[in-house]
Amino acid sequence: MSGEHGHGNSQVNSGSKGGDTHKHKDKHKDKEYRHKDHKKDKEREKFKHSNSEHKDHSEKKHRDKEKLKHSDSSADKHREKHKEKDKDKEKRREEKIRSSHVDKPKKEKENGYVRDTSPSAIKSEPEEDNGFYPSPQHNKTSKREYDDEEFVYKPKKVKTEHDKKAKKRKHEYEDDEEDEDIKPKKKTKDKKGTEGKKAKKEEEEKWKWWEEERSTDGSKWRFLEHKGPVFAPPYEPMPDKVKFYYDGKPMKLSAPAEEVATFFAKMLDHEYTTKDIFRKNFFKDWRKEMTSEEKSKITDLNKCNFSEMNEYFKAQSEARKQMSKEEKQKIKEENERLLQEYGFCLMDNHKERIGNFRIEPPGLFRGRGDHPKMGMLKRRIRPEDIIINCSKDSKHPKPPPGTKWKEVRHDNKVTWLASWTENIQGSIKYIMLNPSSRIKGEKDWQKYETARRLKKCVDRIRNQYRDDWKSKEMRIRQRAVALYFIDKLALRAGNEKEEGETADTVGCCSLRVEHIKLYPKMDDQEYVVEFDFLGKDSIRYYNKIPVEKRVFKNLQLFLENKQPEDDLFDRLNTSILNKHLQELMDGLTAKVFRTYNASITLQQQLKELACPDDSLPAKILSYNRANRAVAILCNHQRAPPKTFEKSMQNLQTKIDEKQNQLSAARKQLKAAKADHKASHDDKSKKAVELKRKAIQRIEEQLMKLQVQATDREENKQIALGTSKLNYLDPRISVAWCKKWDVPIEKIYNKTQREKFAWAIDMAEKDYEF
């Protein structure tokens, strides 16, 4: 198989198909399909169900597990568990930290990038490509297992580029480059202690971390100082005039119960407050907040009337909209102040933007899709729940007066500044840096380098899995077929999930028999596989693709003697698959295929759609189309904007108007020409020219509008943002912009330009992914 992929037949969705054609196994009939189609939510509703029984979901494989496990309210248990284990964990963590400080494993340097080579991390291959990290020495270390000519050819380009940059850096950053660190590296700094601060501030905005060397050990930073998170504002009780009614009678609620009631009241317009699970979960958690008196009175949610509360909130938001300019300005300034104070941290001598410095406010949990925990109370996070992470020698953030942090730790092996345990799933939430930060950017860059390394060996890997389709061992065949899907269809890996804890969604390795259908013949195609399942965020994946005969036969084999709810790949999971991938290429995991295929698709598409003579809007349309091809491949869908039809109409009206304008202008030109013919004077000649220009302008405008219409129509249900942000090597786009003279602003907005600053700075027009 060559790099060529049959992505074309990937189909985003099938319109209304979801509900009708789905064969509804009893146990899945209550699935909520979040596929996007033309229907209004209400119409979709008929495919959603009201009641759900997750308990009989279990497959054989999971049944045993289930017995050992609680099936009820995990949240509290999680909390307990955490408490119990805290001590244990702490010990472990401390050991971890200590050991990492003490026995610094020796490091191996590769092209400016230094890898951890502690025993567990020793690999036979360099992890990064030549030229990954700029460095004067640029010494190629070990020989690669599967070099190809590209390996020889490409770095040359990259190298010169880097050398250039390296020189530039010398000038620009001489004074600023080094951080005061706990353990100085080869170069010295120290003079900066005095003058560094000011210079630094000026340079801060354009700090080019990508021209610096990365840290040599596993540590993520050497110095970290921040002010801690911003907590959600405290609850403000309802004014007395806003009543809650139970069974028709007004009832004053205690503050805690009232607060939770307001969460429900705020969502009243949302359709999911009508769902049984949502209501059940909410009511259960609400009752926990009630006084015993309230508890005994309020026994039926159906008798609760929140509508006055609901109207109150609506009025509030209306009032907010109606606020005067000055008031709005004031709020804006206050936000800005908060941002300035809490929105930044100091990491290794650079001021970096924090991604989410506000703690999530309490509210009702709404998972995506058919989530068993929807409606549960997401509790308020207090300082006592927060673990702070910062350097020992930094000014530690102060907890709000009268409170304490849960813990302050100094772990530079992680990137987060603060964390807490959330009560719905018992998972940990983090406060981390913005994507524009060094720490995120380096990781992102590295991700694309890994994908580029896959490019070099993908043929070998493809050949291998094709061979494996013939293996004597079932597990190998399953692994090979799964990998084929991941590669060809860009499916996600598909980790196992705990049943009943989350919506029932799957990825490749967790596909079940019921998710595929085999058609030996379909229309004029042979060996067609139909996929129909809910993926991440309960987004439907529906696709029919012809596969190779051997794959088809294998699938038939995997399906033998299985029930619909059985795993398709019963001898496979993501851990097995990733272990195998790791052997094929250092750093290779299932998700790398998604990155690789997305980026390579963009590059190919851009090449194919290239048309030098196109106008700027046409070029951008081409870009968007290439981007769209990727979004379709990755199944990035969105709900059609609510105002879609209308906005299309508006656009059409504009187009019609423009066309009228055009014909009018043409008439005028004709008249002007006639006039000129008659008079032959300069004035009339000028008039003709003027008219010509006007027509040209109008034509351009019309074209622009038409392009816009096409683009919008094609984009109706497809979200481009996700792939642009997470899967497409930004250097491809930057190079394309440079090559075709398209301003980068047409492709990336401000945030995106900040995130991809490294790529914008370093990619030249001949960059090859």
Added chain:
DNA sequence: AGGGCCACTTAGCATTGTAGTA
């Protein structure tokens, strides 16, 4: 091997900001 924990990326939708228009 498998489970649990943890850290981090990826995801769509809701809210907010803003530019263009009436």
Added chain:
DNA sequence: TACTACAATGCTAAGTGGCCCT
């Protein structure tokens, strides 16, 4: 000046995958 439509940003849920322990 208000409105409106779209873009940008914010929010947080839901994935992936590494590591450690049993």
